[in-house]
Amino acid sequence: MARSPSPPKPAARPASKPATRPATKGKPSSLADDGDIEERIYRSVFEGVTRQRLAPGTKLPEASLCELFGVSRALVRKVLQRLAHDHIVELRPNRGAIVAMPSPEETRQIFEARRALEAALVRMAVRNATKAEVAELRRHLKEEHAAMHRYTQPDWARLASSFHLRVARLARNPILERYLSELMSRCSLIVALYEPPGNASCEHDEHAVVVDAIARGDEDTAVRAMEEHLLVLERNIALDRPASQRSLGQMLGLG
Incomplete structure (x- = not known):
């Protein structure tokens, strides 16, 4: 005998939902x-x-x-x-x-602080660097050189910046290394804002001179080479960029 159909269950009340912000671009909002x-x-x-x-x-x-x-x-x-x-x-x-x-005075102060800090770090790096670490620096220079000749500016800028942090790491002083990282961020912003197009933010040959001096254990030459390198970087800055006439969306690469 056929079974009688079960009576329908009462419809469950919908659970109340917490208020959410308006959906972004047609998608439900979430923390992710x-x-x-x-x-x-x-x-x-x-x-x-x-x-x-x-x-x-x-x-x-x-x-x-x-x-x-x-x-x-x-x-x-x-x-x-x-x-x-x-x-x-x-x-x-x-x-x-x-x-x-950044004002001219702030720019001067930031680069002055960086030169003083890197001089101390380079001196310590010369004293502490092992042959294996010097060899690693030379491998890094080869990567820089390759990126420079591929004309891949983002890769070149990243490698050039990380060179200074690699040297700082050899000083075995993480506190000074952290201070340098902060100063470098501010210097990188200034260079990005004010350096004329076509200039390299760091010259490969100048890095090579620093590494050669570290390999020889020549503190004074390494410090002088790094200081001159940073002075050249500062001198390349021109604090007079004209205002853009493009829309904010165009400047952000959105239109």
Whole structure:
């Protein structure tokens, strides 16, 4: 005998959902999405500065960034706080954010501090470097040379910057190494903002002179070579870039 159909179960009441922010670009908001878009906004501004699309003093209105990326003001403000912490932007009370504008005096002070710190680190590196570590520095120089001749500017800039940190690591003083890392970040921003196009931020041959002196155990020559190298880098800076006439989206590479 056929079984009677079971009576239908009463419909379950829908669970109440917590309030969420408006979906971004048609997708439900989530913490993972927020992290991804936060990083995207940060990288867009950071690369806009380092690739000289965003000139010093360029305004970064919260409303414009919200519209360009389809996010809330709270997320934009979080990104701007990160960029300000890294000295990429300046947050001005009641006037909004702008791309950082290091003054000539601040630029001089930052490079002066870096020269003094690297002189101490290079001297210690000469005393502590092993033959294996010198050989590793020479391998690094070969990578620099290859990147330079491939004309891959991002790779070249990354390798040139990491050379200084590799030398600092040989000093066996992580505190001074950390201070140098912070100073280098600020120097890199200044170079990205103000160095005329076509100049190399670090010259390969100057790095080679430093490594040769370290290999010989010649402290004084290594220190002089590093100081001259940093002076050349500072002299290449021109603090007079004109303002761009492009839209914020174009400067961020979004249009």
